[in-house]
Amino acid sequence: MRYDAGHKQRTRTKVLKEAARAIRSDGPHRVGVAGIMAKAGLTHGGFYAHFDSKDDLVAATMAQMFDEALATFDRLTLGKAPAVALRAYVDFYLSPRHRDAHDTGCPLPALSADLPRLDQAARTGFAQGIERLTAALAGLIAAFGHDAAADVASSALAEMVGAISLARAIPDAKRSNAVLKRSRDALTHRLRIIEKD
Numbered sequence: 001m002r003y004d005a006g007h008k009q010r011t012r013t014k015v016l017k018e019a020a021r022a023i024r025s026d027g028p029h030r031v032g033v034a035g036i037m038a039k040a041g042l043t044h045g046g047f048y049a050h051f052d053s054k055d056d057l058v059a060a061t062m063a064q065m066f067d068e069a070l071a072t073f074d075r076l077t078l079g080k081a082p083a084v085a086l087r088a089y090v091d092f093y094l095s096p097r098h099r100d101a102h103d104t105g106c107p108l109p110a111l112s113a114d115l116p117r118l119d120q121a122a123r124t125g126f127a128q129g130i131e132r133l134t135a136a137l138a139g140l141i142a143a144f145g146h147d148a149a150a151d152v153a154s155s156a157l158a159e160m161v162g163a164i165s166l167a168r169a170i171p172d173a174k175r176s177n178a179v180l181k182r183s184r185d186a187l188t189h190r191l192r193i194i195e196k197d
Contacts, residue, residue, distance in 0.1 A: 024104070028111070134150070137157055159183060
């Protein structure tokens with residue numbers, strides 16, 4: 001059977017999306033190639049038409065996860081005044097909904113602890129993803145009028161990632177929600193972002 005020119009890329013993207021969900025949910029060391037391919041509706045044998053190894057898949061998936069994170073950032077912020085956009089992103093990031101989105105949420109809280117044990121290509125891809133997300137946040141912070149926007153963005157992102165990680169670790173929903181609220185309130189105050197209408 002002959003496929004059109006874009007078939008291979010569409011298939012690769014499908015595999016990467018499934019891998020991104022599985023890696024965020026279960027961690028890179030617990031996922032298997034056969035399971036990812038099955039979820040993508042493909043055979044295990046077809047894997048090697050797209051990737052050289054599982055390590056190659058994990059490294060390629062880093063870019064996919066950050067593409068998804070940046071698409072969420074854009075969906076929440078585009079077309080809004082900088083302060084309103086920044087508040088929308090902080091409110092989303094530090095929400096119970098995002099905390100509970102283990103397989104679709106930001107890759108930073110899901111994977112930060114695993115990265116030191118991954119190969120150099122995956123770590124490099126993850127670092128590039130952090131830079132992309134930090135730059136997007138810094139652009140918004142700079143538009144809002146903060147000095148040293150890159151430093152503020154890096155610090156704010158670290159605080160949000162830490163809060164989500166802690167909130168996910170706490171089994172009691174009320175206490176977990178309180179961690180998110182305290183961080184949301186503190187970050188809102190520090191960034192001087194307005195309340196949403």
